[in-house]
Amino acid sequence: MKAVTQLGLQDNPLITGLWQVADLERGGKTLDRQSAATQLEAYVNGGFTCFDMADHYGSAELIAATARQNLLQQNHSAYPALKLYTKWCPQPHQHSFADVHRGISERLERLGMDSLDLLQLHWWSFEHPGYIDVMDHLMTLKQQGLIKHIGLTNFDTDHLAVLLSCGHEILTNQVCLSVLDRRGLSDMSDLCRAHDIGLLAYGTLAGGFLSERWLDKPEPDQISDWSKMKYHRFIKTVGGWQSFQELMRTLSGIAVKHGVSVSNVASRWVLQQESVAGVIIGARLTEQEHRNSNREILTLTLDDDDMSLISAQAETLGEIPGDCGSEYRRPPFLTASGDLSDHLDALPPVFKKEAINENQTRWRISSASEFEPICGYSRAVRIGNRILVSGTTATHGTERVIGEQDIRAQTVYILDKIIAAVTSLGGSQEDIVRTRIYLTHHPDWEVVSRVHGRFFGSLRPANTLIEVSHLIGPYAVEIEAEAILE
Numbered sequence: 001m002k003a004v005t006q007l008g009l010q011d012n013p014l015i016t017g018l019w020q021v022a023d024l025e026r027g028g029k030t031l032d033r034q035s036a037a038t039q040l041e042a043y044v045n046g047g048f049t050c051f052d053m054a055d056h057y058g059s060a061e062l063i064a065a066t067a068r069q070n071l072l073q074q075n076h077s078a079y080p081a082l083k084l085y086t087k088w089c090p091q092p093h094q095h096s097f098a099d100v101h102r103g104i105s106e107r108l109e110r111l112g113m114d115s116l117d118l119l120q121l122h123w124w125s126f127e128h129p130g131y132i133d134v135m136d137h138l139m140t141l142k143q144q145g146l147i148k149h150i151g152l153t154n155f156d157t158d159h160l161a162v163l164l165s166c167g168h169e170i171l172t173n174q175v176c177l178s179v180l181d182r183r184g185l186s187d188m189s190d191l192c193r194a195h196d197i198g199l200l201a202y203g204t205l206a207g208g209f210l211s212e213r214w215l216d217k218p219e220p221d222q223i224s225d226w227s228k229m230k231y232h233r234f235i236k237t238v239g240g241w242q243s244f245q246e247l248m249r250t251l252s253g254i255a256v257k258h259g260v261s262v263s264n265v266a267s268r269w270v271l272q273q274e275s276v277a278g279v280i281i282g283a284r285l286t287e288q289e290h291r292n293s294n295r296e297i298l299t300l301t302l303d304d305d306d307m308s309l310i311s312a313q314a315e316t317l318g319e320i321p322g323d324c325g326s327e328y329r330r331p332p333f334l335t336a337s338g339d340l341s342d343h344l345d346a347l348p349p350v351f352k353k354e355a356i357n358e359n360q361t362r363w364r365i366s367s368a369s370e371f372e373p374i375c376g377y378s379r380a381v382r383i384g385n386r387i388l389v390s391g392t393t394a395t396h397g398t399e400r401v402i403g404e405q406d407i408r409a410q411t412v413y414i415l416d417k418i419i420a421a422v423t424s425l426g427g428s429q430e431d432i433v434r435t436r437i438y439l440t441h442h443p444d445w446e447v448v449s450r451v452h453g454r455f456f457g458s459l460r461p462a463n464t465l466i467e468v469s470h471l472i473g474p475y476a477v478e479i480e481a482e483a484i485l486e
């Protein structure tokens with residue numbers, strides 16, 4: 001797999017995760033940079049040379065930069081193997097090249113590097129299509145040498161497909177993947193395998209719940225660290241503490257058979273999934289260290305019986321809803337802080353609405369199409385509590401066609417745009433009561449309908465699917481919609 005070789009994960013595919021730094025620095029305190037860096041150097045000395053960070057992980061980037069500088073000064077033999085992966089999580093709106101350049105320059109400055117080993121993009125809301133332009137700009141920065149590899153984090157399969165259809169070079173997608181959360185193993189893994197994209201799996205230990213410390217123990221009522229707060233929600237979502245304990249007993253049986261720990265088995269099960277390039281294991285730098293235990297993962301091999309037994313037990317649990325990353329975008333919000341709806345509701349609307357009449361009972365929005373004023377129509381209009389969305393195609397900006405060769409990407413892009421139109425007029429996805437799909441090529445109906453199902457499966461608006469001989473422009477699908485606000 002390309003990601004394994006290009007990210008230096010051949011000998012040790014275990015990546016040390018530094019989100020926990022932000023938790024340790026909660027409330028405004030800062031870890032002592034030199035002593036935290038010395039602790040990171042101990043990981044490097046132990047053969048753990050790859051670290052995962054983000055723009056919002058407290059001083060993690062600065063600590064890693066200090067450790068890197070120390071190793072360079074010591075002429076340390078492991079210095080060439082050191083890899084610092086980071087993330088950029090901009091607000092989901094339109095970003096110019098200068099904005100993206102600024103975001104990446106800040107990462108470079110904090111890490112003290114000339115070129116980022118891996119820059120992973122997170123995008124909060126796909127209603128705003130600005131992630132496509134951000135990826136264009138990241139590709140330019142990669143060509144200029146500021147980034148070695150571009151990855152994503154928490155992109156679902158449909159939006160990964162949109163970016164692939166745009167020709168973006170994507171090395172990895174960092175997603176939650178564990179025996180408790182197997183969303184990344186179906187459609188996501190298939191698409192990644194088809195495009196040689198490696199999954200970087202986090203949450204593999206459910207914040208530490210997947211360890212002997214919690215075997216046959218009562219459910220905690222007080223949890224102090226963010227990571228366990230988050231994965232406690234996962235445990236509740238898939239069936240609760242008793243079901244979790246049954247899974248733990250299966251893992252424990254296999255751990256005893258191999259003379260390793262429950263955590264080792266849980267991580268190894270993820271690592272042995274075909275599309276996984278690396279497993280990220282969080283480190284609470286000033287607290288417990290698990291390096292020696294985690295080294296066991298490198299020599300452990302789970303046989304087919306072990307893998308099937310774990311998978312079978314895992315499948316008795318409920319599923320985490322949605323696709324990879326859904327927990328950040330819609331209920332149930334399975335994050336450390338829980339409900340993110342305030343954060344998402346505070347995002348500015350994608351389209352600006354304008355009143356059509358004086359008493360403001362009629363509104364419209366326009367998208368970038370040059371034809372809207374010429375032909376006299378709006379992207380969408382609101383009359384009282386009713387919103388009507390015009391036939392919408394996958395036109396990005398004024399003329400770029402998204403997914404020209406990929407009907408799935410085309411449909412995803414259109415549905416995001418329709419939802420953005422409805423929300424910009426004060427409605428929500430849940431208010432959509434009717435969709436009408438026009439497509440030009442009959443065999444495409446199933447791909448298009450399955451995308452529609454992923455967007456609207458729980459809402460099930462009235463729907464019509466029509467085959468037409470032509471659509472205006474190079475499009476294979478066009479969709480219109482209607483919403484009624486309660």
Ligand SMILES: NC(=O)c1ccc[n+]([C@@H]2O[C@H](COP(=O)([O-])OP(=O)(O)OC[C@H]3O[C@@H](n4cnc5c(N)ncnc54)[C@H](OP(=O)(O)O)[C@@H]3O)[C@@H](O)[C@H]2O)c1
Pocket residue numbers: 016017018019020052053153154174175202203204205206207208209210211212227261263264280281282283284287288290293294
């Ligand atoms: N992209 C994203 O949205 C995202 C989200 C979350 C995390 N991440 C990344 O993934 C990393 C991992 O974080 P996570 O929250 O998912 O946590 P995790 O890796 O599932 O759990 C980490 C915890 O597991 C325990 N642990 C580690 N090795 C162990 C062993 N051998 N035996 C027993 N316990 C062990 C430790 O708990 P104790 O400290 O209690 O001992 C450690 O703090 C983060 O640092 C970050 O880099 C990314």
